[in-house]
Each structure stands twice: as structure tokens, then as C-alpha cells.
């Protein structure tokens with residue numbers, strides 16, 4: 001295991017910024033921590049980097065304890081590379097000097113370190129910018145220098161704290177590609193912090209959804225979307241309606257019909273409905289459309305259905321119009337236990353409903 005977090009805790013005064021986080025992260029994994037502002041993501045990363053001391057629990061890298069309340073390995077002895085939102089480049093050095101620095105300070109000769117630095121600059125397509133100062137680069141280029149410097153450090157573990165947060169959307173998408181390529185090349189275990197779920201889904205092998213200092217769920221992007229552990233995760237990832245109902249033998253009562261749903265729940269439930277669970281144009285229900293907008297090839301909107309407390313998210317390849325009423329059917333869903341506000345751990349949950357033949361029948 002590359003990185004093991006065991007019940008780690010960190011408070012600032014009375015505020016628990018990281019409140020009992022555990023995870024096992026595999027060698028070479030791209031692990032994304034996703035959560036809203038203030039949920040404790042950066043504190044978690046700083047703890048792993050060794051920039052903060054732990055109050056409780058343990059952090060181990062490659063099986064070696066790095067942090068515990070009694071023991072603290074300093075950041076420079078952890079073999080961890082860090083890329084922050086602000087690029088933290090040395091303004092007085094040119095690009096080549098910035099990238100060569102970790103190699104030289106690791107004991108490499110000046111000539112060798114500059115040769116290696118050039119190779120890393122080639123990786124991020126910046127070899128022609130070697131002589132520039134950071135101030136003469138765009139935000140994206142600076143971020144690439146920071147990545148090259150991280151590569152040059154040769155760390156087995158790379159921590160990235162919202163590295164794309166300051167970039168415009170186009171540049172972000174391009175840099176996402178670059179970070180994915182960087183990871184394929186370096187194969188370093190990567191812990192990547194973001195509050196952008198689209199970015200998380202695009203990059204991660206697994207995502208931990210964090211709220212109030214705790215991991216709500218750790219799963220693949222698909223697992224999070226299709227089998228959220230609780231309503232909070234369901235609402236945070238993608239579009240959904242979360243409806244209170246009862247599920248008996250895999251059937252949920254929704255708008256006067258029974259709908260077969262996934263999830264190992266029998267009794268009071270919350271059912272998560274995604275756009276893929278709503279068939280538009282055909283079905284026993286009527287939906288009044290609102291908030292319709294065109295999202296490149298797909299129309300998205302909400303459908304208000306009598307008897308449902310929340311509008312359903314819908315998507316269509318044929319044009320939708322605000323205010324129009326369309327027939328629709330609910331073809332599936334994912335059930336969460338209502339009493340605990342949580343479904344069983346995803347690993348114990350049965351296969352997802354996707355693709356399952358579902359029939360909506362009138363409630364007797």
C-alpha cells in the first residue's frame with residue numbers, strides 16, 4: 001500500500017478540520033479528494049505532506065509511519081512532491097533553473113541536473129521556454145513548470161492541491177489532459193484535491209467525497225454516480241432527485257407506481273433518480289418541464305411530476321421546451337436506507353439497476 005491513512009484527526013481550536021479519515025491508496029493510483037470549500041481537503045493534504053502535525057491517527061507511506069501524535073517525519077524526508085494552486089516557482093530563476101533545482105539539491109551535478117530538467121520540460125512541452133522567468137509565462141505554462149519540477153523531484157507520491165483552480169475553463173481542460181498524461185508517465189501515486197466534480201470524475205481512479213472533515217464515500221467515479229452511499233453524495237455528484245418513499249422487495253412506490261430499484265433496502269428509503277432513470281416521451285406519468293437548456297447535443301431540464309416532492313432531472317437528444325408537458329416513465333433508481341440516511345457499503349450492494357428490465361406497475 002502506497003499511502004495508508006488511519007483515523008487521522010486535526011483540529012484548529014475547537015474546530016475539527018479533519019475528523020477521523022481512513023483510506024488505503026494503492027501504488028500508482030490517482031486518488032481524488034472532492035469536497036466543498038472548507039471541508040478539510042487542504043488540511044488533509046498538508047498532513048500527508050508533513051506540513052501539519054497530527055492530533056490523532058496515523059499516516060504511513062510505503063508501510064513506514066510518517067505521522068502520528070508521537071512521531072513526525074519532516075516534509076523533506078517523505079519523498080513526497082507537492083503542486084499547489086499557486087505555483088510556488090522561484091521568480092528569480094528561469095524555467096530551467098526552477099526545474100533543475102530539486103535534482104541539483106538532491107546531489108546531481110549542475111550539468112546532469114540541467115540535462116534532466118530539459119527532458120522534464122520536454123514532457124510538459126515547454127522546452128522552448130527554458131530561459132524565461134515565471135513572470136513571463138501564462139498561468140497554464142507556470143502550472144506545467146510546477147509539474148515538471150515535481151517530475152524532476154522524482155517523488156513516488158505526488159500531492160496536488162487544486163492545481164487548476166486559477167485557470168480559465170479552456171486551459172483547465174487542456175491541463176487536465178496534461179495531468180493525466182503526466183500521471184501515466186510518472187506512475188507516481190497521486191493525491192489530487194479539488195472541489196470540481198467534473199475534474200474529479202475526469203481524472204480519478206477513485207474519488208473520496210469529503211464533507212465536514214470526513215470521507216462520506218470512496219469509490220470509482222462510476223460507483224459514486226450509480227451507487228452513492230448517501231443523499232449528500234448523490235446530490236453532490238451529477239444531477240439527481242432524492243425522494244422519500246418505501247422500498248419492498250426491490251420495488252419503490254413513486255408517483256402512484258411501483259418501480260424496480262437497485263440497492264439492498266427494505267422499508268423506509270430514499271430513492272435517487274438520475275436522468276438515465278427517466279424515460280421521456282413515453283410512460284404513464286406527465287412531467288411539466290422547466291429550467292430547460294441546451295448543453296451541446298443534449299437538452300437538459302427538470303420535470304415536475306404530480307405526487308413527487310422534487311422535480312426529476314431529465315436529458316434528451318430531441319429538443320425540449322420550457323413549460324411543455326411530456327409523458328414520462330421512471331425506469332429505475334438507487335435506494336438508500338432512510339432511517340440511517342445511508343445505504344450499505346457499495347461493496348456489499350447488489351449490481352446496479354442500469355440495464356435491468358424494469359416495469360412500472362400501478363400501486364394496488
Ligand SMILES: Nc1ncnc2c1ncn2[C@@H]1O[C@H](COP(=O)(O)OP(=O)(O)OP(=O)(O)O)[C@@H](O)[C@H]1O
Pocket residue numbers: 012015017035036037038039040041042043044195
Ligand atoms: N491554520 C489554520 N488555523 C485555523 N483554522 C484553519 C487553519 N487551516 C484551516 N483551518 C480551518 O479548517 C477548515 C478546513 O480548511 P481547509 O483549508 O482544509 O479546507 P478546504 O476543504 O481545503 O477548503 P478550500 O477548498 O476552500 O481550500 C476550515 O474551516 C478552515 O477555516
